[in-house]
Amino acid sequence: MIKVKNIEKTYRKGSVSTPVLRCVNLAINRGEYVAIMGTSGTGKSTLMNILGCLDKPTSGMFEFDGVDVSKLDDDTLSTLRNKKFGFVFQVFFLLERTTALDNVLLPLIYADKYPTDAIQRAKKALARVGLEDRTKYLANELSGGQQQRVAIARALINDPDVILADEPTGNLDSDSTSEVLEIFNRLHKEGRTIVVVTHDREVAVQAHRILELRDGKLFENDARAKLEN
């Protein structure tokens, strides 16, 4: 499903170049639950942004469902993100003065056709994350955990192929963290492909595959062992 080969990403500011990713190779199959770990500044979010077609690598190949993403234009990438990916961010990124329901409906506005049962779908998505009685609450009236659950519901509304979560529990307390992880586990059992970027051990061990970013490269084999030790 996701194939990444020799990806490199270097940030340039004036004459200063900062390589972040060096020769990253990765393959993720449909239905897998993958955690990408690393300390701060190792390029986890950079890799996540490339996988989510939000950013382009400096060099290398990224294939999604057999399509070379680097050859796609901006509009096609936007459509790909709308249809295939569901994003969950550390800072939630909800529209604050908008209701939970309207936040969940947002991706549908950019779909090819606005579904006639949009409201029902949004309510169902909120129910899946346990927020069926919070549909009319404004986002800034919800707790951090509730906001992240709304973000997950929004990520699910278009029935995406992949959920991409960048430090999804980074701003949550332990109870909310458990709620969110439980939702991810449930989604994975339903057959969803989930890629989580995290520095949190508790989050990473939930995944079936754990990869570690070190010095700009991705390592898998000893990652789980190191974690469990």
Added chain:
Amino acid sequence: MKVTKIIASSYKILASHRLRTFLCISSVAIGVMAVVVMVSMGRGAQKRILDMIRDMGTNLIVVNAGHVTLVGGRERQSAIVTTLKPADADAIQDHCASVADVAPETSRKMNVQWESENLMTNVVGVTAAALQIRNIEIETGRSFDSIENDTARRVALVGTVIVEKLFFSGEDPIGHQIRIGRAPFEVVGVMKAKGVDANGVDRDDRVLIPINTAMRRLIRITYIQKIHIQVANSKKLQRAETEIRELLRERHRLRDKPDDFTIQNQATLVQTERQSTRTLTLLMGSAAAISLLVGGIGILAVMLTASRERKKEIGLRRAIGARRRDIRTQFLLESLIIAGTGGFSGASIGLLFTFLASKLGGWNTIVSWDATAVGLALSVVIGLLFGIYPASKASSLEPIEALRAK
């Protein structure tokens, strides 16, 4: 992308920043309101002036002795000219085929007295026909007839200002004797109030007497200052003017000399006044339209601020599938909603103000639907023009840089 959903979303976003949105809408509304009110006032002023001109008489030509110019909107005779005679009026009546009726006139400012009250006023000598030609109506009493003119009787018609100032105790002036200069005159009628004419003359501040009485017994002159001429119909006005000019030049033996008279053609006057008030209305409307630019600058400022403040929102929308044109459309729609709401509000308030000013305040205003349409159209254009740059700026953001914005 569903445009209706974007519009609904845009309304919610604008509603969530009430004060800012209200101020922006107000600036556009004030501009549109100014356009509507200014043009309505201009149209009202134009109608008032044209009505005043038409009120002076129908299909009217006025021949003035000598050179008459308009100074500060009022007629001024450059010098006393004595070549215009009552016989000229008769000749015009007899020989100009386009002319229906004539009324020679002479006037002088004189002292009018009743008992111990006196005032300086315009004493005008006219024929009986003048009342019909010049749309002069009698309030009380009667007019004087042609026999009284032929016999130079001392009878007078007074205007309402004369009644107010001389007979202020409420006494009926009919039948009383007033003194004009030193001569006694019997008041036989009071004229209906007509107000100020297009030349700025107060038509109620005058006394009308038979022209023969004025020329032979009061002022003692053989010349006249004016001839009011009624033409058969409006289509003949230009021809009548030509006929009258040719006749008078021949009678006054002018040959190569310039005219010793001035002809005022009512149709020309109407056209001139219409053009000048139209120009004035256009100027006023344009000045008001320029104020719409202020509204546009307001929209530009607000939308630029919004695109800066909402970078993360733009990043999120792009992340979940919005294309550049979706972002551009959204921001442009928000500008158009502000401008359109402002335009509609301004037009409504402007129309209401025009209507109320006319009905309750007695202002001369005419509701101008085309100016309203122009104001509304301008507000939409302003919304588009000043919204396009912020919309383009917002749509040019890369999703990742927008998400990372502080």
